[in-house]
Amino acid sequence: GESVGLHLPTLSVQEGDNSIINCAYSNSASDYFIWYKQESGKGPQFIIDIRSNMDKRQGQRVTVLLNKTVKHLSLQIAATQPGDSAVYFCAVMMNTGFQKLVFGTGTRLLVSP
Amino acid sequence: ETGVTQSPTHLIKTRGQQVTLRCSSQSGHNTVSWYQQALGQGPQFIFQYYREEENGRGNFPPRFSGLQFPNYSSELNVNALELDDSALYLCASTTGLGREPTDTQYFGPGTRLTVL
Numbered sequence: 001g002e003s004v005g006l007h008l009p010t011l012s013v014q015e016g017d018n019s020i021i022n023c024a025y026s027n028s029a030s031d032y033f034i035w036y037k038q039e040s041g042k043g044p045q046f047i048i049d050i051r052s053n054m055d056k057r058q059g060q061r062v063t064v065l066l067n068k069t070v071k072h073l074s075l076q077i078a079a080t081q082p083g084d085s086a087v088y089f090c091a092v093m094m095n096t097g098f099q100k101l102v103f104g105t106g107t108r109l110l111v112s113p
Numbered sequence: 114e115t116g117v118t119q120s121p122t123h124l125i126k127t128r129g130q131q132v133t134l135r136c137s138s139q140s141g142h143n144t145v146s147w148y149q150q151a152l153g154q155g156p157q158f159i160f161q162y163y164r165e166e167e168n169g170r171g172n173f174p175p176r177f178s179g180l181q182f183p184n185y186s187s188e189l190n191v192n193a194l195e196l197d198d199s200a201l202y203l204c205a206s207t208t209g210l211g212r213e214p215t216d217t218q219y220f221g222p223g224t225r226l227t228v229l
Contacts, residue, residue: 096169
């Protein structure tokens with residue numbers, strides 16, 4: 001199986017700072033990882049993903065880093081804005097012949113002006 | 114927005130009752146998955162449907178069942194409701210074949226179910 005854990009339940013930052021949210025997974029055979037953002041009253045929103053054959057992937061203001069050696073995943077948000085305040089989940093896609101996402105417990109990002 | 118809609122938004126039921134939750138995906142989204150999200154937790158996989166057939170299931174009892182229809186809508190049915198079934202129920206759809214790990218899943222806003 002797979003278990004996913006996040007290092008901090010809450011992260012508080014100032015507007016304009018860079019944010020780093022960390023995640024650990026257990027199954028070294030996992031090969032696809034996704035970060036989701038969930039705002040209050042909404043479903044999870046896809047942010048960025050990465051395959052296990054990559055170490056780093058960049059999007060608009062976001063970067064995902066994957067360290068397969070220690071089974072660690074991180075999401076970096078540059079120049080954090082108040083609109084980034086939400087709960088962030090890392091999820092691992094289980095390669096079971098069908099799509100099963102295993103989610104961590106989430107980190108709440110609080111951005112103060 | 115993701116183009117995935119769910120109804121109703123909120124629902125209150127009593128223990129022992131049955132409930133049906135609905136999801137409508139975008140045209141072409143042949144795969145739909147359902148997740149249960151308890152308060153303060155990450156979503157947990159219930160099951161997945163591809164072209165009207167269940168093709169994967171998580172650790173949920175048989176009283177959780179589903180249907181998928183040709184018009185890209187689907188249902189989650191829960192019988193004999195228990196207090197612990199209180200949660201946000203999410204559906205997610207994808208254009209993929211349901212077997213490729215990189216097919217992005219798009220989530221709906223969820224249905225908040227409260228069991229009293």
